[in-house]
Amino acid sequence: MPDIDEDIMRQLMTRATEDLFAPRAAVAQAVRRQRRHRARVRVTAVAGTAAAAGLAAGVLLPGAGGGARPAASGGAAPGAVSSGPGGSGSVRLTAAQRELFSLSAAAAATPRGDGRYVVLTEQTTSIDSGGPSGAVKETGPKTNVIDTITGGGVTYQGIIATNGHGRQTPPTVLKAANGNSPTRAELDAWPTGTAALRSALLTQARQQQAQAQRFMDQKRRAMEKQLGKKFKAVPQPRISDNDLVFEQAADMLWQPDLSPALRSALYKVLAATPGVKVEAGTTDSSGRTATLISRPADSGGYTVKTYMNPRDGATLESAWTGPGSTFDEDLYLHIDYANAIPRNPYKG
Amino acid sequence: MDRKQERAFEEFVAQSGDVLLRLATLLTSDRGLGEDAYQETLHRLAARWSRVDNPQAFCRRVMHNIVIDLARARQRRPAEIRLVDAHDDGDLRAADTTAAVEIRPVLLAALRTLTQQQRAILVLRYFDDRSENEVADLLGISPGTVKSTASRAMAHLRQQPGISGLLAVTDTDITRKVRYA
Incomplete structure (x- = not known):
């Protein structure tokens, strides 16, 4: 009697959720987020292209772009991270990469704590x-x-x-x-x-x-x-x-x-x-x-x-x-x- | 979205929001996760509103993907122990909350024993009343798979102690209540 079971399943699913009402705030939130998103899209699109360009440029060096601190020790010097076609020797770090290298250098300069x-x-x-x-x-x-x-x-x-x-x-x-x-x-x-x-x-x-x-x-x-x-x-x-x-x-x-x-x-x-x-x-x-x-x-x-x-x-x-x-x-x-x-x- | 589109979007959600939330609850088999999946579905619909021809189908496809993502995110979180049992209260706006609150935990627990695909097929097929072909199209699988998976999933559910009790005992009761509703 598969038909009866399916009919009952239909009823169970309906009954089990009939007291659920969608929260009103969700709609307004979706609309608001969409507005904010539109305002942001242009900015991130540019940033995204820059990031891709930075990676494709191939050789990444510390200190380029002015913001990064000098590497603290030999071990911390960021070497070639990625190499791709078009690595013409130009050096370009995105803002994000500069910050990450700066964190990398800070981490390398901080000794581990002492104790078991x-x-x-x-x-x-x-x-x-x-x-x-x-x-x-x-x-x-x-x-x-x-x-x-x-x-x-x-x-x-x-x-x-x-x-x-x-x-x-x-x-x-x-x-x-x-x-x-x-x-x-x-x-x-x-x-x-x-x-x-x-x-x-x-x-x-x-x-x-x-x-x-x-x-x-x-x-x-x-x-x-x-x-x-x-x-x-x-x-x-x-x-x-x-x-x-x-x-x-x-x-x-x-x-x-x-x-x-x-x-x-x-x-x-x-x-x-x-x-x-x-x-x-x-x-x-x-x-x-x-x-x-x-x-x-x-x-x-x-x-x-x-x-x-x-x-x-x-x-x-x-x-x-x-x-x-x-x-x-x-x-x-x-x-x-x-x-x-x-x-x-x-x-x- | 311009102002006019925003209004059309709001109208769509006013009409379909409740059903979408109920779908999300069944698809995730969890009230809290259902709310998350519902909310995220609205966000994705809002983001593509001007390019979507069939928002109903779009929501169902997107929701299915979100539910899979949510399950995965949950699975990959560090294991944690639930310290306090969550309570599930009925909403007083419903005509008959007691039935919902009684059936829900049993049904959701039984649905949780299915795979995501089995659950999606049953929910779309029975709760959402879609034909086998429509379900196949929404989930990107063949109608034959929908048919065989649905019958396998039903067979599996019949083995679940809680749900088989519901299927047997509440049979006449439920049918009668729905007819009068």
Whole structure:
């Protein structure tokens, strides 16, 4: 009786959503955003052409264009980032690339902290849009202690979770297993040449994708076994190389315990990635001077934004923004080093 | 968009917004994500309004892509534990909110066990009342695939404990209520 089931499905879908009304504000917001967008289009179109020209020009040198600081050490000197046809020897850096090289130089000149444990204090805002009144919002300070030898650690939470019905206190201490964070030795094994680092980041991203694919296949096969039926495999979404490189590099910059050479190299990889937007002289949400690096994904749908400290190239804040909302925001309050695990600062 | 086009856009959303939001909720099987997908669909429609001939078809195609992107963005975020259960309250403007609130979690949970393509096909085919050919055209697949996927997905849903309960128990109840509505 397939017809009856389909009819009931029709009714269930209708009934299950009949109390949903579109928010009025959404229309006005779409119109407003469209107006702003039109005003911006001309500017970005010019900037985009300039960026493409900068990349195609081939050899990129530090200090060109006046704005970049001189490279701090031999290791930090940005070498040839990309070479393409038409590399006539002319040197042209886009404003974005100048800022990225400036961050690269600042990172290379900042030594890594001293101590076995990294103590990260951050302010977290994460919104889990579970429903209209049920959107769960978690805010509060959090202290991560990372053991740079084992990759394990502990997290102290002063977080408060709220939804439409009140507040709850999540567990205050979470233990991280060894290997949860990369160890210092693992981080130091990454290459620090621009091309080598880019391809290593890409390899890692592809491995993660393959792992996700295997996981999906496993789940599908388990379901087939259980139901005695065949299901078509769902292919993994296609993500462009540049999307993957940007996300991996931005993620890695978020790691507090990078060597100066690796942090410096990551900025050079970003400078060689098309579509990266850089805004210098802005401030993060706690008012600190920051350089904002962002890149809308080629496939659309979300943007990764990170705020960097222009003085040492460290991450200050990062946010994942998607259609109409911000998924997650993490704000680093400070990063310290210690030789022993500190006590829970939120206890008592 | 000039002023006149803005008004036409607003009129289109006033007429179709509710259905689009309901579509988005079913396609994502999540109220919050549904709102995000709805909002983003409007943004993309607004951006191309003057060049779109068939806004209804455009919205459905774009929404399908957005839902895939959202699922992916979600999947690639660092794993997190939900600390508090989200509550799903009914909207008092509806005639009968209790039925919606009772059916919704069960239906959405069952839909979440399907693949995105299976879900899109069922939602477009049954909720949106599109023919097999229309669904095939919207999703860029063959009508044969629509037919076979729909029947496979229905068979799968019948195996879900929650939904099979709904299918069996609320059968007459639902049919009766809808007829009187």
